[in-house]
Amino acid sequence: MTDLTVTSVPSRSVQFDSAEMTARVKRRYRSERRFKALGGGALLLTAVFVLAVLLDIAFKGLPAFTQHYLVLDVPVKAEIVDPKGARNPDDLRSADYFAVMREALTAAVPGIEGRVAKKKLTGLLSSGAGNDLRDRIAADPSLIGTTVKVPLLLSDGADLYLKGQQTAVSTIPGRGTATPSDTKGDITILASANDFADDLVAVKKTLAARIEDLQVRLQRAEARGESQASEAASLKEEIVALAARVDQPAVAENLDEKMPSLLVSINGGLVKLNTISNDSATGTVILPLNTIDEARPLDWSVVTYAKPESNRKTSDIEVAYLEKLKADGNVESRFNTIFFTHGDSREAEQAGILGSLVGSVLMLIVTLSLALPFGVLAAVYLEEFAPKNKFTNLIEININNLAAVPSIVFGLLGLAVFLNFFGLPRSAPLVGGLVLALMVLPTIIIAARASMKAVPPSIKEAALGVGASHQQAIFHHVLPLATPGIMTGTIIGMAHALGETAPLLMIGMLAFIVDVPQGLTDPATALPAQIYIWSDLPEQAFEAKTAAAIMVLLGVLLLMNGMAIWLRSKFERRW
Amino acid sequence: MAYQFFAALVLLVSTAYVVGHRRALSVAAGRLHDLHSLPAYHGLFSAIGVFVPMLAVFVLGAPLVNWMAQSAALGNFDAAIQADPLQRSVILRDAVSLAKGQFGGDASPELQQAAADFKSVLANGNWAVLGLSIAAGLAALAAAFGTIKVPFRARKHVERFTKIVLGACAVVAVLTTIGIVFSVAFETYRFFFDPAIKGKPSVTSFLFGLEWNPQAAMRADQGAISTAYGFVPLLVGSLLITFIAICVAGPLGLFSAIFLSEYASQKVRAIAKPILEILAGIPTVVLGFFAALTVAPLIRGLGEAYGLNVASESALAAGLVMGMMIIPFISSLSDDVITAVPQSMRDGSYALGATKSETIRQVLLPAALPGIVSAFMLAISRAIGETMIVVMAAGLAANLTLNPLEAVTTITVQIKTILVGDQEFDSAKTLAAFALGFVLFFVTLLLNYIALRIVRKYREQYD
Known part of the structure; x- marks a missing residue:
């Protein structure tokens, strides 16, 4: 007898349409949807991550595929390049091309005086800027004595600035007239229509922000107690001094390198401002002015380099030179062939x-x-x-x-x-x-x-x-x-x-x-x-x-x- | 020398092939089907017959000649100088560069004599080896020529040789493992037990020490820095980063695998699979760059926004990106094991009224569990052995901490830090890197072994 005889099955009646059952089915479907969404979400998150990596790399890397060059007319003077006059290829290769380029560069940005300023100007060029010129002249000595238009490689800092990675530059035309006191050196500019008032407000705001930072530091110093009492005292003094400056909105302010740089472009020259009040400013000439005549409204402008000078690699003077060269059409962006044709170098x-x-x-x-x-x-x-x-x-x-x-x-x-x-x-x-x-x-x-x-x-x-x-x-x-x-x-x-x-x-x-x-x-x-x-x-x-x-x-x-x-x-x- | 030899080798071997081929045709005398082997096999037989003795003579002869030339050069110096290994190597190096005409300084008469001796012995010996190998080749060719007859079983001989070559290739993999084990184990042994190594730790202080600082004091005024080789902080650092990585990759990888194998339509799979493959194919140096320059500053900024002090090389950043790296690893392995669960089990579950997620949670995952656990084991082993992400995004200082916001260092980072640049093979610091490598090798080996055992032991046998 192998047949199983079912004697008693506990019978249970299930109401499939009862409220309890419907709720349970609903709950089960909800959990089903949740589970599926979790799976899809995991996959999506992974995809987002892959995309983030690739986009981040592409965004960071794309600028490196172009490189800025300075295209200048370079006079290749025989007395510099080939003083012996022998046109010997070895001599031509070891000649002082830097001197030739320096001459071309000073011609492109005239009126620059002082060793430091001149050094900044030539510093815009890469140390390998002369390589192309050298190769061309060594290959074709007949170019000596002529003027050649060559692209000169810019340094990494200048290149970064021109790619817009150093500071934003904004220009606001003057509403009134402005009169400079001199064409070079330290000068004063008088504006007829309170043109510097907005900038003065901005400077006072920077000072107010500085006070807040100092107060945080003061609190920390005070929290540490006795050991930093002297530091706390000097911080307090500093805060009081700054507060006094902020409280008087009309008083002239000194600019420093931790604030956005202000410059005035006037009469064909450029002045870096050191102090400003509502209607006047003093500063140092970077690019010499043509005249000391009064500039009419809209003929002059206030230029702001938004990032403070101490926070960027390219200084105000260098930015000014680059802006001038760019405005004259001497700067050219090309596909970066060096990246694909050279080995490693210490110079980026x-x-x-x-x-x-x-x-x-x-x-x-x-x-x-x-x-x-x-x-x-x-x-x-x-x-x-x-x-x-x-x-x-x-x-x-x-x-x-x-x-x-x-x-x-x-x-x-x-x-x-x-x-x-x-x-x-x-x-x-x-x-x-x-x-x-x-x-x-x-x-x-x-x-x-x-x-x-x-x-x-x-x-x-x-x-x-x-x-x-x-x-x-x-x-x-x-x-x-x-x-x-x-x-x-x-x-x-x-x-x-x-x-x-x-x-x-x-x-x-x-x-x-x-x-x-x-x-x-x-x-x-x-x-x-x-x-x-x-x-x-x-x-x-x-x-x-x-x-x-x-x-x-x-x-x-x-x-x-x-x-x-x-x-x-x-x-x-x-x- | 090597060039002449290889030219002779190529020439003689190809000649041997042609000769063997021709000989087979001529002994067959037009009745090709009488030959036991095809003429090409006779050619190959002769070629192999020439190749082996020629190569043997060269491989044995060339180092012998070099050794003879070196001892001839050294014979010009005193026995005391010869006994000093340092001076020996200096003299040999100078003599060799002088013989090649690349020596910069003024050579002493002894050195010049040594270089001349070196040069002449080397030249004579090399010609002798070349001549000998050619003679051996020609003799082998003559012997092969005589051997080739109509019933000669050339194919059997060629195939036996081929089989030996095949087996030798398979043995390379074993040799690699032996090479790894011996090189790492040997240096580790020296690290712990070689009396010539100064400042070495004991085995227990290495395994249980809480401080890691392999920077031996270089100058007298740095005497305050104490060298310590305590392995625990590195292990904790590695495990902390691995733990973070698994916390990221475990759920993401597993849920991706479940979604791909159970829910996704063919279309979604066609898009998602390549994305995972791309992620798997991104080199770790790229992920390290991303971790160091994008994720770490992001986490630092987020932490500051909540008032937390986050190290710029936090374990969290490295762990998160490493987790991303092993997602495809976990998901593809889990996908395979989930897909391998027989369809009948799914059908059975559905027939009982279970929803899809209930089926997955209560039927598929338990069935696939051994495979999933082994996938996690392999992922952990990969995370512990991963180098570039942690080198670029984790710290160098050995902090013993479990706080993911602090900088920790790992085993691989320390190996890399110690071994990049010049190293001396007799300092405890260099050997410490090998000891770390030894630990790393065995930890990963153990994890792989456990993974394999879990699969073998607990795998349900369906079908």
Whole structure:
């Protein structure tokens, strides 16, 4: 008797349309929707993050793809460039082109006096500004004695200012007339219509803000008690003094470098203001005035550099010169070819990624030529020829573990074995390539095995059936069919190797190397290492360079991954 | 020298192939199907026969000649100088550069003699090796020529050789692991037990010490700085950042995987998958730049707005971005295991009236749990071993703290900091980096092993 007899089932009647049941169903659907929204939200957040990274990098990096040049008529005087008159190419290469450029620059911004001001003017140019001119003249000595129009490379600070990353400049035309007292030196400007009143109010506001800051500091000092009593006292004095100045809105104010800079553009010149009251101002002439005549309304203007001078790299004088050169049409923005044709440099405007790009390519060549054959052959062995024993098992476990070893440990291996034991050169693409090859080997082995597994056994069996040997069946039939999968895995492995930084730091590829490497044992750096080096530098201009280098790296990676996807979709066969 | 050798090698090996091929054709005398192997295999057989002895002679001969040349150069100096390893290496370096004509300074007569000896022995020896290898190649070619007969099983020999090459390639992976273990373990052993290393810590003070300060005093006036190799602050720093990362990546990655595998339409998948792949493909140096220049200032600003004192290299910034880095890792692994749960289990749950989320929570996740736990383990192992994000966004000073707003340092940051630049292999500081690498290697190995065991042990066998 195996039949189960149901004796008593506790019967329960369910009212599906009861209020309790409806509420429960509603609650369950609500929780369902919540759960789905959580999932979608997680995905969305991830996407937002990816977008944030890419946009942030692009926003930071795009300015680095252009570079400003000063296009000037440079008189190439024979007595400066070639004092011997021999037109000897070596002499021409070592001539003083800086003197030539200085002459052209002083001609473009006339009337500048004083060593400091002149130094600021020539300081606008990069230390490598003369390279182009030198190359042109060395190539064509007949240019000597003529006037050549050449683009001169601007320094990183000037370039940053012209890209609008230093300060905003605003100009307000004068409502009344203005009269300067002199054309150069320290002068006074009298305005007929209280033109400086708004600026004076703004200055008093800055002072009021300063009082607030001081009061916060005072509170902190007082909270610490006795030990800072003297500091508290001096802070109090300072606050009282400032408050007195703020309380008298009509009294003239001194400007300092922690306030926005005020300048007056009048009669073809430019005056940097030191003190202002409602209707007059005193200041120092930066660009000399033509006359001391009264300027009519709207013919003169008050210029404000919004960011205080102490908070930016480009000083007021430099901004004034650049504005003048820009207004005269001497400044030109061009595509930054230096970035793609030069190696590293301490000067941001002369730094490029070519050296590190070549280093990366050399390294990848080494990596590919080692990892691909070794990886594929190892995969063939493990997949087809390895006897099933403990040793083979060990190799398999080992390969899987190797794929998860942190990359920095491969760097330690490279340092201890390749550099210390075998004595290979530091910073060489050869060593970098070797280390990366060991790192991507497991990836390639795993990918190659997977794509060989995907080839149906019937192919191999058919080959064996018509008399091929085992190796012939594998090498003539299975392996060619597995090639697209192997290529895809290899490209992804190479992309991984290209972006890897940590092991390279261990083997000395974190060096300042100006020259483009010529061979596998030349000192070199790699693109990601270059990115790391630049990201560590304090100069603001290098931030954009870093982001631009990242854009190039991501572009190459995207290209490689795109190629892998294309290969997969084009050649992969579903059996 | 190497160039001549490789030219000779290529020439002789290709000649051998042609000779073997021709010989096979001629012994077959027109009756090709009588041959046991195809003529190409006879060619390959001869080529391999020439290649192996030639390479063997070169690989053994070249270092031998170099060694002989060096001892000839050193023979010009006193025994006392020869015994001193430092002077030995200086003399050898100078002699080699003098022999190459790259020596800058004034050479002593002994050095000049040494360079001359070095040069002549090296040149003679190299020619001898080249001649010997060519002779060996020719002899092998003659032997192969004699061996080739109609019934000769050339293919068998070639295939045996191929198989050996294949096996050797597979062994490279094992050699890599052995290389890692030995190089790291050897230096770690020296760090703890080599009597020649000054200022080394004991094993217990390394493992349980609460202070990390490997900066050995360089000058007398820096004597106040005490060197300490306590590993705990680094471990705590690594674990703190990893914990933050998992807090970010765990829920985000898991929910993304659930959404992708259970809810998303084909269209959404087609967009979301590449986005995750892009994230997985972003190099960590890029994420480090983003963490250091964008996320860290942002967190600092936010903290200040709430009156919190946030370090500019806070653990939070590094942890958040590292969490972003491992999202695709967790999501793709979890996606795989959730998808692998048989459809019949879903259908069964639906048939009982469960909603989709109830099915996921009460059926799919428990079934996929071992796989998900192992994905988390692998993600933790990756986060602990990650270097660039923490190098760029985390601090250098070893603070023993659990506050995510303070700067902490990690194992990988310290390895990088110690080993970048010139290092001496006999200072405790350099060796400390290897000890850290040793710990890192075994921690990640352990995590991977546990992950593997969990999957093996708890995996439900469906179907």
